[in-house]
Amino acid sequence: MTTTEIKTNDRTTTPATTVRSNTTTPRLDFAKTAPKVFRAVIGLDAAARAGLDPTLVELVQIRASHLNRCAYCLHMHTTDARKAGESEDRLHMVAVWQEADHFFTEREQAALALTDAVTRIGDAGVPDEVYDRAAAHFDEEELAHLLALILTINTWNRIALSTAKRAGTDER
Secondary structure, X not given: OOOOEEEEOOEEEEEOOOOOOOOOOOOOOHHHHOHHHHHHHHHHHHHHHOOOOHHHHHHHHHXXXXXXXXXXXXXXXXXXXXXXXXXXXHHHHHHHOOOOHXXXXXXXXXHHHHHHHHXXXXXXXXXXXXXXXXXXXXXXXXXXXHHHHHHHHHHHHHHHXXXXXXXXXXXX
């Protein structure tokens, strides 16, 4: 078996996915190639944020970007959070928020739990207890905006990862 193959259930499967090197250039400029789609996602992003605390917005975006392993978005949103006054301690703890829950309010914890469930929706869906926890801290409109925010950052992560965007290459 070569190093690019994986073995499962005593069968060799297709070659494992290789992560692109940091020296590669982006595959395409999504904003220029699909401007209407890009503007639509920007519109969804702006609408989702409306009425939500900007600190909470950044925490959710950072958490989803951790889960999706999107360095481009993680760099962007940690930079934005720092500019907005977020502490380094909290930024470092987002990745392990469940073990460091004392760094986050109950409301933030509920939003992070919902972010985990929606981002990993293929694992177990969104469990009732996670949804109910979020619903206890957000009214229906806020909850709808929070869900839209989670959907939007997952979309941005997928765009950045699919097009091979590089962390630190934007103007932030």
